[in-house]
Amino acid sequence: MRILVGVKRVIDYAVKVRVRPDKKGVVTDGVKHSMNPFDEIAVEEAIRLKEKKIAKEVVALSIGPTQAQETLRTALAMGADSAIHVEVPAGELERVQPLHVSRIISKLATEGKFDLVMVGKQAIDDDCNQTAQMTAAMLDWPQATFASKVEKDGDYLKVTREIDGGLETIKVGVPAVISADLRLNEPRYATLPNIMKAKKKPIKKMKASELGVDLTPTIEVISVEDPPVRAAGIKVDDVDTLIAKLKEAGRV
Amino acid sequence: MMLVRPGINKCISGFGGRALTKETKKCFSLNSCHFKVSACPVYGEDHREIQNTLKKIIDQDINPHVDQWEADGAFPAKEVFKKLGNAGLLGITKPTEYGGSALDFSYSVAANEQLGAVHCGAVPMAIAVQTDMSTPALARVGNDRLKREFLAPSIAGDLVSCLGVSEPGAGSDVASIKTRAERKGDDLIINGQKMWITNGCQADWICLLANTSAGPPHRSKSLMCVPMDTKGITIAKRIDKMGMRSSDTAQIFFEDVRVPADSIIGEEGMGFTYQMQQFQEERMAGIALSLAPMDLIINQTIEYARQRQAFGRSILDNQVVHFTLAELQTEVELLRSLLYRAVESYVAGQDVTELVSMGKLKSGRLVREVSDKCLQFWGGMGFTNEVLVSRMYRDLRLLSIGAGADEVMLGIICKFMGTLPAPAR
């Protein structure tokens, strides 16, 4: 089995983002970026499937500017075998939406004869949670989203999914698309020897146009706003006042 | 939607919900403010990759325990070092034959800069003792037996090391140490004592500086590897300190301690010279370690002062406050640049003693200024043990004393400037 795993370069989870003055996005210049944490989980799972001999090869894919190669190097240092970088100049990055990403992934999955596509359930920058689903639709492959456990079951994969109110276990045939949820695994970190080895692993570069994917946006961002600032609370002296205040506010 | 991974103090969510979790309330993620990715001219992708790995270990395996270790007055060096050893981080510059990665010193500096993200001074100091203080000479000039027995397992994180230079009667004046190692047949017999030895209570071996002959003080000393469980070694005292609380600092006695004569690192009589070379790496490591804590407490002070109100506005809105913080951050950036310049020259093979001494001096002075001025803006909170700024105020105070006091640095700089009077007779 060959696995294609998508990794997105996003603003690091610890960075407090700031809205750009033009309100069309957030400030990204000079801000620390790293691999989308859910994608890290997807990479980890793909590598584990390889270690369990369920998969033969893991290829990491990233769509983004030159720096996306750093994200790919991280995936390679974790244990992916090779990588594909679909280069989108930094200035055009905001045009790329889940629909385009899904088109690129499905094209590469078909051309590269992959058996499994793995991605994070969502990226922490836009929180879209669309790529896995749309990719599955375009490929007409079964999808197992929000996976918290992936096991082999004969010719099938048995996937435990986190759904509202519990866990659901499903069986999917391959080829399939899986999206990783938070509790699927704890990703390893790249060791220094593996970081050095990753430098020798190949990264194939291509452009979206070579894959016949048009990056014209289908969604227009009208405005990006800071979340509202939480108003200051008040202190009350005793339970009676608390209840009175809650009643006043119409909460009890 | 916000998700918290159990066991890891990190939140994953969209831009709207990047608040910190309860557990991280006291810890404050680095880079959480305006601060930009540091752009050292000698740092490339691999340096950042090393920093990323180290950051993960710090976030998962170190910072969540620091408060407890500080309260206990000890941290489990074996456990922590093993994790770092497994990730290849204790042998960055060391030869590959002994498990290292043979990278140049800039990689080690990058790692040390990241180590500064640990929420105390003690743990990074203990790690730096292992990587940049007790092992550089061994790696450079040690014989194969010593490297196999002491270096390789220290790189793997299986052994903890310490450095024994200072004595009760000789700190700044290294040349006047009294500990002796006399040759008897194929052995050395060691007598004397060492003071202030970091990792001393937990260490498996010590990189010891002792007199091996009676000659002139700069040619009479040798560095040697001595297993700490050798007969005749007594840990007399675990020193109670105002800061660096979770680091063990020992006073150690040596009484007829016998080791094979080939325990000497490199050439006999060259110990002082090796130690002076070893000091350069130790001091650059020290400067690198001091940067992130300063960024961190400045950033935390901004956040605290922004939300704290007095006289109808935030503390931060007073010009004396935001200007002071801007001034301090400027100084930090200047120090960072000096370090990078020194590292660049060092990697290019130049003698950096003067620049490194200047950096060490400035780092010792600046951490005091930054931690003191920041602490002030926290008011009473700054005087409690609840906040990082007070811990850093205590921990970082050591930098002006250890690894060569400020005045010793000034002496070295004066030597280079040709202004140091001849030594008193």
Ligand SMILES: Cc1cc2nc3c(=O)[nH]c(=O)nc-3n(C[C@H](O)[C@H](O)[C@H](O)COP(=O)(O)OP(=O)(O)OC[C@H]3O[C@@H](n4cnc5c(N)ncnc54)[C@H](O)[C@@H]3O)c2cc1C
């Ligand atoms: C927490 C801690 C950890 C340490 N870890 C280690 C370790 O692992 N291994 C090790 O070998 N040592 C270690 N040390 C020792 C440290 O390196 C010495 O404390 C330091 O070198 C200063 O020596 P001293 O304490 O003997 O001070 P002294 O030499 O007595 O100096 C006292 C003061 O006198 C002043 N002074 C000294 N010389 C001059 C001068 N020429 N001109 C003007 N003023 C001067 C300085 O202000 C100095 O601070 C550690 C110390 C501490 C506190």
